[in-house]
Amino acid sequence: xxxxxxxxxxxxxxxxxxxxxxxxxxxxxxxxxxxxxxxxxxxxxxxxxxxxxxxxxxxxxxxxxxxxxxxxxxxxxxxxxxxxxxxxxxxxxxxxxxxxxxxxxxxxxxxxxxxxxxxxxxxxxxxxxxxxxxxxxxxxxxxxxxxxxxxxxxxxxxxxxxxxxxxxxxxxxxxxxxxxxxxxxxxxxxxxxxxxxxxxxxxxxxxxxxxxxxxxxxxxxxxxxxxxxxxxxxxxxxxxxxxxxxxxxxxxxxxxxxxxxxxxxxxxxxxxxxxxxxxxxxxxxxxxxxxxxxxxxxxxxxxxxxxxxxxxxxxxxxxxxxxxxxxxxxxxxxxxxxxxxxxxxxxxxxxxxxxxxxxxxxxxxxxxxxxxxxxxxxxxxxxxxxxxxxxxxxxxxxxxxxxxxxxxxxxxxxxxxxxxxxxxxxxxxxxxxxxxxxxxxxxxxxxxxxxxxxxxxxxxxxxxxxxx
Numbered sequence: 001x002x003x004x005x006x007x008x009x010x011x012x013x014x015x016x017x018x019x020x021x022x023x024x025x026x027x028x029x030x031x032x033x034x035x036x037x038x039x040x041x042x043x044x045x046x047x048x049x050x051x052x053x054x055x056x057x058x059x060x061x062x063x064x065x066x067x068x069x070x071x072x073x074x075x076x077x078x079x080x081x082x083x084x085x086x087x088x089x090x091x092x093x094x095x096x097x098x099x100x101x102x103x104x105x106x107x108x109x110x111x112x113x114x115x116x117x118x119x120x121x122x123x124x125x126x127x128x129x130x131x132x133x134x135x136x137x138x139x140x141x142x143x144x145x146x147x148x149x150x151x152x153x154x155x156x157x158x159x160x161x162x163x164x165x166x167x168x169x170x171x172x173x174x175x176x177x178x179x180x181x182x183x184x185x186x187x188x189x190x191x192x193x194x195x196x197x198x199x200x201x202x203x204x205x206x207x208x209x210x211x212x213x214x215x216x217x218x219x220x221x222x223x224x225x226x227x228x229x230x231x232x233x234x235x236x237x238x239x240x241x242x243x244x245x246x247x248x249x250x251x252x253x254x255x256x257x258x259x260x261x262x263x264x265x266x267x268x269x270x271x272x273x274x275x276x277x278x279x280x281x282x283x284x285x286x287x288x289x290x291x292x293x294x295x296x297x298x299x300x301x302x303x304x305x306x307x308x309x310x311x312x313x314x315x316x317x318x319x320x321x322x323x324x325x326x327x328x329x330x331x332x333x334x335x336x337x338x339x340x341x342x343x344x345x346x347x348x349x350x351x352x353x354x355x356x357x358x359x360x361x362x363x364x365x366x367x368x369x370x371x372x373x374x375x376x377x378x379x380x381x382x383x384x385x386x387x388x389x390x391x392x393x394x395x396x397x398x399x400x401x402x403x404x405x406x407x408x409x410x411x412x413x414x415x416x417x418x419x420x421x422x423x424x425x426x427x428x429x430x431x432x433x434x435x436x437x438x439x440x441x442x443x444x445x446x447x448x449x450x451x452x453x454x455x456x457x458x459x460x461x462x463x464x465x466x467x468x
Contacts, residue, residue, distance in 0.1 A: 001101075001106065001109050001110065002029060002106075002110065005030075005077055006030070008076040008077050009034075009036065009074065009075045009076045009077070010026065010033070010035055010036065010075060010076070010077045010078075010079065011035075011036035011037070011038055011063075011071060011072065011074075011075035011077070011078050011079070012026070012035065012036065012037045012038070012079045012081075013038045013039075013068075013072070013078050013079065013080045013081060013084050013091075014038070014039060014080060014081025014082075014083050014084040015037065015039040015041070015046065015050055015081070016081045016082070016083045017163055018081045018082060018103045018163055018164075018165075019037075019039070019079075019081040020049075020050070020163075021103060021163035021164070021165045021166050022079045022081075022103050022106075022165055023035065023037065023053070024165075024166065025103075025106075025165035025166065025168065025169065026079075027057070028169060032059065033059065034059045034060070034061055035059065035060055035061070036060075036061045036062075036063060036071060036074075036075055037060055037061070037062055037063065037064075038062075038063035038064070038068040038069070038071050038072075039063075039064055039068055040064075040065070040066060040068055041064065041065075042064050042065045043062075043064055046064075069088060069090040069091070070090070072090045072091070072093075072094050072099070073090075075099070076099065077099060077101060078094050078099045078100045078101070079100075079101055079102070079103060079106070080100050080101075080102060081103070082102070082182060082184030082185050082187075083184070085208060086187060086208070086209075087210065095188065100188070102185060102187070102188070102189070103163070103164055103165050103185075104164060104179075104181070104185040104186070104189060105188075105189055105190060105191065106164075106165060106168070107157075107164035107165060107167075107168055107179075108189070108190075108191040108192075108193070109191060110168055110171075111168065111171055111177060112171055112172060112173045112175070113151065113171055113172060113173055113174065113175035113176055113177055114146050114149075114151065114175075114176050114177070114193075114194045114195070115176075115177045115179055115193035115194055115195070116131060116176065116177070116178045116179065116193060116194070116195040116196075116197065116284055117179050117181045117192070117193030117195070117196050117197065117222050118131065118178070118179065118180050118181060118197040118199070118280075119180075119181045119182070119183070119186060119196075119197070119198055119199070119219055119222045120197075120198060120199025120200045120201065120219075120235075121199075121200055121201055121202040121204045121328065121330075122199070122200060122202070122273070122325075122328070122330070122331050122334075123199045123200065123273065123274070123276070123277045124159075124160075124180045124181070124182070124199065125159065125160040125180055125305055125308070126269070126274065126277050126304070126305055126308060127197060127199060127277040127280050127281055128156070128158065128160055128161070128178055128179070128180040129156065129160055129302075129305060130277065130278065130281040130298070130299070130302055131178045131197075131280075131281045131284045131285070132154055132156045132161075132178045133298045133301075133302055134281055134282070134284070134285040134290055134294070134295055134298040134299070135154040135176060135178070135284075135285065135288060135290065136154050136298075137290070137294040137295075137297055137298040138285070138288070138289075138290040138291065138294045139152065139153070139154060140294075141294075143174075144176065144288040144289055144290060145288060145289040146176075146194070146195075146287065146288055146289075147229060150174070151174050151175065151176045151288075152174045153172070153174060153175045153176070154175070154176045154177075154178060155167055155175060155176070155177045155178070156178055157177045157178065157179040157180070158179050158180035158181060158182075158185070159180050159182065160180045160305075161178070161179075161180065164177075164179065176288070179193065181193075181222060183204075183205055183208075183209075183215055183218045183219050184205075184208070184218075186218050186219055186221040186222055187218040187221070188218075188221070189221040189222075189224075189225075190225065191225050192221065192222055192223055192224055192225040192226045192230070193222065193226075193230075194226075194229075194230050194231070195230065195231045195233070195284060195287060196222045196223045196226060196230070196231065196232045196233065196248065197233045197234075197280050197283075197284065198219070198222055198223065198232065198233070198234045198235070198241055198244070199234075199235055199276065199277065199280060200235055200238050200241070200276075201216055201219060201238060201240045201241060202328050202330045203215070203328070203355055203356075204327065204328055204353075204355075205353070206353055206354065206355065207353050207354075216240060220244055220245075223244065223246040223248055224245075224246075226246055226247055226248035227247055227248070228247050228248070228249070230247075230248040230249070231248055231249050231251055231287055232244075232246045232248040232249070232250050232251065233251045233252075233253060233280050233283045233284065234250065234251070234252060234253065235252070235253055235276060235280075236252040236253075236254075251283050251287075253276055253279040253280045253283060254279060255272065255275050255276070255279060257279045257282055257283065258275060258278055258279055258282065260292070261282055261292055261295050261296045261299065262295075262296045262299050262300060266299075266300050267299060267300070268300070268302055268303070268304055269302070269304055269309075270309055270338040270339070271309065271334055271335070271337060271338030272334075272337065272338070273334045273338070274309070274338075278299055281299075282295055282299075285298075306322075306452075306455065307322050307323070307324040307325050307451055307452065307454075307455035308323065308325050309321060309322075309323045309335055309338060309339075309439075310322040310323070310455070312458075312459050312462055313462075315462055315463070315465075315466035316427065316432070316466055317431075317432030317433060318426070318427065318430045318431075318432065318433075318434060318435070318436055319342070319434070319435045319436070320426075320435075320436050320437075320438075320458075320459075320462050321335070321339065321435060321436070321437045321438065321439075322438050322455045322458055322459060323335045323437060323438055323439035324438055324440070324444070324451045324452070324454045324455030324458060325451045325455075326439040326440055326441055327350075327440070327441070327442060327443045327444075327451075328355060328441060328442075329355065329356065329357050329359055329360035329441045330359075331439065331441065332346070332348065332360055332363075332439040332440070332441035333359060333360055333363045335437060335439040336363055336364075336367055336437070336439075339435055339437060341367065341368045342368065342433070342434055342435045343367055343368065343369055343434070343435045343436075343437050344368060344369060344370050344371060344429075344430050344431060344434035344435060344436070345369070345370070345371040345372075345373065345425075345426050345429060345430045345434070345435075345436040345437070346364070346369055346371070346372055346373070346436075346437045346438075346439060347373045347374075347375070347422050347426070347436075347437070347438045347439070347440060347458075348360075348372060348373070348374055348375070348378075348379060348382050348439070348440050348441055348442070349374045349375035349376065349377070349378045349379030349382055349440055349441075349442055349446075350375050350376075350377070350378055350379075350440045350441075350442030350443050350444055350445070350446050350447070350448075350454075351377065351378070351442055351443035351444065351445040351446045352377040352378050352381075352442075352446075353442070353443065355442075357378070357381060357382045357385040357441065358385055358389070360382065360385065360441055361382070361385035361386040361388065361389040362389050364386055364389075364411070365386070365389050365390065365393060365411075369411060370410070370411060370412060370429070371411070371412050371414065371425070371426075371429045371430065372386065372411055372412070372413050372414070373414045373416055373422045373425055373426065374413060374414065374415050374416070375416065375417070375422070375440065375442075375446060375447055376415075376417065376446055376447070377446050378441075378442040379415060380415075382441065382442075383413050383415075386411060386413075390411075412429070414429075417447065418447065419447075419448075419454065419457040419458055419461055420457075420461050422438075422458075422461075423458065423461035423462055423465060424461070424465060427465050438454075438455070438458045440454070
């Protein structure tokens with residue numbers, strides 16, 4: 001691929017993390033080549049490190065601002081960053097003409113080692129890091145093995161690790177790459193990893209894809225191009241994953257897998273959904289010949305990742321949990337299942353992706369929740385779903401279809417526009433001994449830059465108000 005590009009005009013589309021990584025990668029391979037760079041942000045809005053590139057590199061042709069997509073027609077190869085939408089007319093035409101390639105595709109085509117790819121709507125990061133820790137634990141004493149080959153180094157790649165192309169320049173046949181793969185990175189991928197982990201699939205990113213089928217199709221590329229010598233580790237409880245087509249050896253994950261290696265009380269992760277992530281990581285360890293002892297040590301010593309049902313602490317008698325990464329109703333439901341009846345306050349709402357909240361509303365009614373704190377924009381829709389679920393339950397009680405002891409308790413809504421007010425209300429209305437949970441069931445972008453900022457502000461105000 002790279003040899004073929006010597007005389008091609010190349011455009012990097014999108015200056016996010018992967019776009020910058022692609023630029024530095026190409027510049028090392030083609031030090032004298034003119035490289036095009038396109039991004040919707042103008043020069044004045046770019047980060048400082050990008051501005052420095054503009055000043056120093058005289059062999060860059062810049063296409064910045066609202067008309068950046070017009071440059072596509074002038075180039076032979078387009079390296080598209082995941083954040084650039086796929087259904088823009090210019091991008092769709094470039095796909096049809098076979099011009100577009102992703103940084104992930106470049107890595108897969110040129111990587112001399114073995115790749116463990118991890119995807120799923122939720123749980124990717126935790127599972128990816130845990131697999132990395134398991135393999136690294138074994139490598140302290142022995143090389144790991146795959147298909148009679150030995151490997152002596154493991155690398156963490158993707159959103160939770162280093163950008164892929166920065167690692168490709170020093171990649172060796174004795175390397176294993178544990179790669180967290182989003183749906184955007186998997187879109188139109190023409191090669192699959194030797195070991196694929198597919199954790200789950202729920203409706204998500206429907207502002208990016210045409211529908212759920214297109215989203216699922218993008219995710220499915222993780223196994224589409226696997227061979228019979230490869231492995232697919234998947235959740236058999238997910239009906240969509242059960243019917244997925246693959247030539248790889250199927251390895252289902254299950255909670256009973258864990259019992260052989262470690263006791264549940266020694267696992268530093270809450271919830272059955274996290275236990276499924278642990279099961280998937282264990283299966284990868286087994287494929288690479290990691291000993292039971294080393295698997296158990298890696299799991300026991302694993303530190304939960306920030307903002308993923310993270311226990312912030314006990315402040316003024318209230319237990320606070322930060323699940324800022326929760327972007328769909330299924331993750332909020334899973335958090336409630338993990339924490340049990342003690343959740344009295346939950347913070348919900350955020351960016352609108354037109355997803356359904358019916359199941360979440362029903363789950364909230366079954367819990368001991370008294371206070372629902374709601375961010376725009378989805379907050380209003382979530383509250384409407386809760387009200388509809390309440391009305392339905394009351395009608396069933398009146399018709400004597402459900403017992404009176406299941407009557408719906410009063411839930412108080414609080415509509416807020418910032419994290420400071422959300423935490424202030426949490427302190428005021430959550431009783432001692434109870435739990436306040438941030439698990440918004442919506443993306444962050446209405447009020448926050450990303451989930452990290454949302455979680456950090458949550459923790460900041462918890463600690464600030466605890467002192468008053």
